[in-house]
Amino acid sequence: MSRSVADHERPAWVARHILPHEAALRAWLRGAFPGCDTDDLVQESYCRIASVTDLAAIDDPRRYLFQTARNLALSDVRRAKIVRIEAVGSTADLEDALADDRSPERITAGRALLARVEALMDRLPERARRIVWLRRIEGLSQREIAAKLGVTETVVENDVSRSLRIVMAGLSEDDRAALRPNGGRRGRA
């Protein structure tokens, strides 16, 4: 924990410690702050986390992510003066959502994310699918992939961009489908 996170390792830190909890965060935000734009809140939360000087000092990244998003949602709510802050979105509700951390769900969050990403990759259009899997399995660079498939580097780059976009969107949608059975959490607050 005392070891600091070098700048070039920051995205990897986010991939390991934040990304696995995004789906649960989105599900919670939708329940707790129905008037807020979840996509915006998530983007701004990532921005806050990106600007943390010492990531290694965050000893509970999941809690930090939830608290950051909640603070942003509360300032949205105050600014809009439309949505009243009720039991949901309260500190107690946040603690309640974080209490689920002790469930096996959290332990497997990283593995669940990986499985979800791979499932989304499998559903990509054929050429894009081959390209991202060549990258993943064989570790080839975009240039090497272009040579291997006999296409231009621009084609590879565009497919990488499109694939990434599709996986990003898929992960944004996840909580609506996959986590709905868990959505009853807010009723407990």
Add this chain to the structure above:
Amino acid sequence: MGVAVDGREPAAEIEAAAARWIAARDAAPGDPVLAAAIERWADGDTRRRGALIRAEAIWLTMAGANASTEAPPATRASRRGLLAAGLAAVAVLGGVGTWIGNERAATYATEIGQRRRVALADGSTMILNTASASSVAMTPDRRRIDLSAGEAWFAVAHDRARPFIVSAGDIRVEAVGTAFAVRRTGDDAEVVVTEGRVRVWSEANPARFSTLDAGQRAAVSRATGVAAPERVGAAVADALAWRTGEVVLDGMTLGDAAAEFNRYSTRQLAVEASLADRRIVGRFRAGDIDGFARAAAIVAGGRVEQAEGKIRITR
């Protein structure tokens, strides 16, 4: 997603752009010009930086842990990089002054003891403190202020499309619509935020930036970047009393207080070493170095001596 009602860039558009940037960087890892273009894009909206790190984290997950993360050093700028550099060329505006980079700039300066309020073309206000100098360059895509010496406070007119960036040497402070002060001391600077939020970094390490909120103050070193921000709260008003020509001392040592007054005066005040540690509280006119010296001498149990254009507080 379409157009956002409130004029904000839709989240989906930001995501799509972030994906394009990460794909481009994966194609040309280590390309410094591309990296600079990505930085410029990310600077435009706080959510962009969030989308960017999320996109990169997802790409790392997609590419797998075995994928190489070491970027080979770039030997020359890519075609895309040159294009980005071309896009960064700026319109030249009218006005007199020097140049900041490629941009024509208007310059403003104050003498020792002077204070100057400037209404900027974009509706923002700048107040220069004593012995300060700045150049201002307004372009269609950014507002750049170069603080070459001294201290200035800015009330920034809101314009999301044009970031307001203050440079103090290699140190950068960026705002969209907010109010803050920057005091430059050589290569380093101190930033105090009175409203809203700013982003602060040193060009020596641009990736290591900090966000400061209203009521926070932070020292920024060119070499090591932003120190842990300190919450000054109500003391912000004291720190910025110079805007109305005042100096507020709240337990400052006599030595530091003399240094503070010397900023505003050509006649310099010296404090005998044995008295320099005494602490003083009070509110003074910035230009009234004699009044301060008298009050300080009484508090410290010393007396004031004047000789050869210098003032000394001695026992």
